[in-house]
Amino acid sequence: MQLPTEVRQWFRNFDGSCVQCSVSMCGAWCNVPAATTLLWDTEYGPAVRGGSWPSRVADYCRRRDIKAFNVTGSNTWDWMEWAAKTGRFAAIGAGRAHFQTEYGRDQAAGRWYVCNNNSPQRIDEYSNESFRRLHLASGQWVVILDGPAPPPPPRYIRWW
Amino acid sequence: MKHPTVRLLLPSLALSLLAASLHAQDVPDVARDEILRRGDFVERLGRFQDDGQTAIAEALEPPADDSYKWFISVVTTRKCRYCDALKHDFATSPHLKPFVDTSDHARSWAHFNVFSVEDQTQSWRWKGIKLGGFPTLLVQPPRNGRFGDPQTVVLQKTGYDGDPAKLADAIRQAIAAYARRYAQSPQAGVHGEGESIGYDPPFSPPPRVEPAVPSPSPYPFDVPPAPAPVSPTPQPTDNALSLLAGLVGGMLTSGGLTNLLLVALSALAIIRTFRKATGQQLLLEDAAYQNLIDSLKSLLPSQSPPPPTASG
Numbered sequence: 001m002q003l004p005t006e007v008r009q010w011f012r013n014f015d016g017s018c019v020q021c022s023v024s025m026c027g028a029w030c031n032v033p034a035a036t037t038l039l040w041d042t043e044y045g046p047a048v049r050g051g052s053w054p055s056r057v058a059d060y061c062r063r064r065d066i067k068a069f070n071v072t073g074s075n076t077w078d079w080m081e082w083a084a085k086t087g088r089f090a091a092i093g094a095g096r097a098h099f100q101t102e103y104g105r106d107q108a109a110g111r112w113y114v115c116n117n118n119s120p121q122r123i124d125e126y127s128n129e130s131f132r133r134l135h136l137a138s139g140q141w142v143v144i145l146d147g148p149a150p151p152p153p154p155r156y157i158r159w160w
Numbered sequence: 161m162k163h164p165t166v167r168l169l170l171p172s173l174a175l176s177l178l179a180a181s182l183h184a185q186d187v188p189d190v191a192r193d194e195i196l197r198r199g200d201f202v203e204r205l206g207r208f209q210d211d212g213q214t215a216i217a218e219a220l221e222p223p224a225d226d227s228y229k230w231f232i233s234v235v236t237t238r239k240c241r242y243c244d245a246l247k248h249d250f251a252t253s254p255h256l257k258p259f260v261d262t263s264d265h266a267r268s269w270a271h272f273n274v275f276s277v278e279d280q281t282q283s284w285r286w287k288g289i290k291l292g293g294f295p296t297l298l299v300q301p302p303r304n305g306r307f308g309d310p311q312t313v314v315l316q317k318t319g320y321d322g323d324p325a326k327l328a329d330a331i332r333q334a335i336a337a338y339a340r341r342y343a344q345s346p347q348a349g350v351h352g353e354g355e356s357i358g359y360d361p362p363f364s365p366p367p368r369v370e371p372a373v374p375s376p377s378p379y380p381f382d383v384p385p386a387p388a389p390v391s392p393t394p395q396p397t398d399n400a401l402s403l404l405a406g407l408v409g410g411m412l413t414s415g416g417l418t419n420l421l422l423v424a425l426s427a428l429a430i431i432r433t434f435r436k437a438t439g440q441q442l443l444l445e446d447a448a449y450q451n452l453i454d455s456l457k458s459l460l461p462s463q464s465p466p467p468p469t470a471s472g
Contacts, residue, residue: 004284018186028281031273036281053191054198061205073200075220082222087303087310093195097187138187139195146204148271151231151300155288157312159341 002153003029003103008120011039011101018099019052021117022091023068023143025101029089030145034064052099057143067146076140081105083142084112087149093138102142223266230335231300231310232260232270235291237277243295246320246327247274253324259331270299293318297327299334307342314338425456 007028011021020038027035034044038060041047045064054070061068071079076092083090084105094100094114103113103123112131114124126134202220234250236243249255250272251262261268275282277291288311289298299315301307315334320327432449435442444452 007281007284010281013186016186031275031282033279033281051185051188051191053188053194054203055194058203058205065206067206068204069222070203070205071201072195072198073220075200075202079222082225085225086227093187097185097189097192099187139192141187141191141195146206148265148268148273149226149229149231149303150273151233151271151285151298152303152311153285153288154233154298154300154313154316155311157309159308159312159314159338 003115005121008115011117012120013117015049016051017049018117019057019091019143020048022099022101023057023145025115025117025120026089026091026143026145027066030147030150032066032145032147035066035068035145038064054141069142069144069146071144072139072141074140076135076142079142079144080135083144087152088144091143092135093141094134096137098138226266226271227304228302228306229268230270230302231273231298232331233273233275233298233300235275235277235286235294235296235298237294240294242320242322245322246295246297249320249322249324249327253328255324255328259328289313289316291318295320297331299331301338307339312338421456425453428452 003025008025011025011028013021017039024036024038027033027038037044038048045060048060054072057068058070060066061070069079080090080092080102082088083102085107090102091099092102092114094102094116098116098118100117101115103115105112110128112126112128114126114131114134115122116124200220234243234246236247250260259269260272262272265272275285277283277286277294295318297315297317297320298313301310301312301314303310315331317327317330428449432442432444442449
């Protein structure tokens, strides 16, 4: 999974909107405009800024007709695994009082890739254990868009 | 199955919302409290509003792994009736339903995505290919790598002629060809380590002009085609060269050769008669002249009807 740096920069967190920044980045990857545009006033709805919690996310997803899984509790690990395996981003609790975007996983190498909306120009890499600590620091809550997985950027590879 | 946490959760949610407004943190402490109160809880949003349900906690487990699904994508543009026709047929045609279920992505054989080329949030996605017209349909292998690099363009089809059966056939054939090729040499280019080959696809280039979609007839019956207007018969152009060519051509046919011989015989007879009448010396004696005439006559085709043949 790869989102160009210039696109990730759109979702930099300036004002304590980390949950919306993370969900918006998921929207850009998954081609869900109503989610991609959360941070701004658009035809999909007014900008949603500031801190969030599960019921607030549920509320604005309903208003914007964003289909999503809003998951809390001990099972978030399975959901994050599922998201990475099936080619979806996930907005996840990551760090104290913070949300980031789960960007991918290399299962064989035991590595997780995360984009922090405070530094979207880079992708942070975590071991299984450090990723676990990162997620637990915020509380087990993830938001995953509910829709078909997007295609990876196509390219011509000679097969014929 | 409704999770018991839901019943306990709702009254406390209002309090936590109120408290949350007082915080400026990205994920305020009240969020942490709410996470703990919700416990193991999955809320599926955006699908069950119609029946009044606001929370569904029946599935704590993630959905099934769908990384085995192929990708079928459509890139559209604004005010494009061919794009609308294609999207409509994907939603309704029984020929395309086996590939795509637009009403429930979980039941769809392929991941189906529709993109707008004007959407700047998605323009990065098309950097590796050349979009030559709209709609453009793309088929890619599954993400799980079972059929090689999922970025591979298995089929790129530009335009839509309104025939869903033909499109289904094109998709089927492309996937079959790719899968066959992959099965033959999984270590070759289709395995994900393949060479990237620039911008010239192995398929027919897109038409510069959109193919016409047959518009629905305003009549409840088929209207027969109007008779074609009668065009005036073309007139030959006369000139000396064409007349001479025609004469020579005519002479070389079998009928033309006969005419030529008759003319030659007549000319010889006229010359001989003229020279006899004027007392000039004849070029040939009578016997030689008769031999020449007989020889020329033998070259003429017989005009008599063919002899009857016996039958039975």
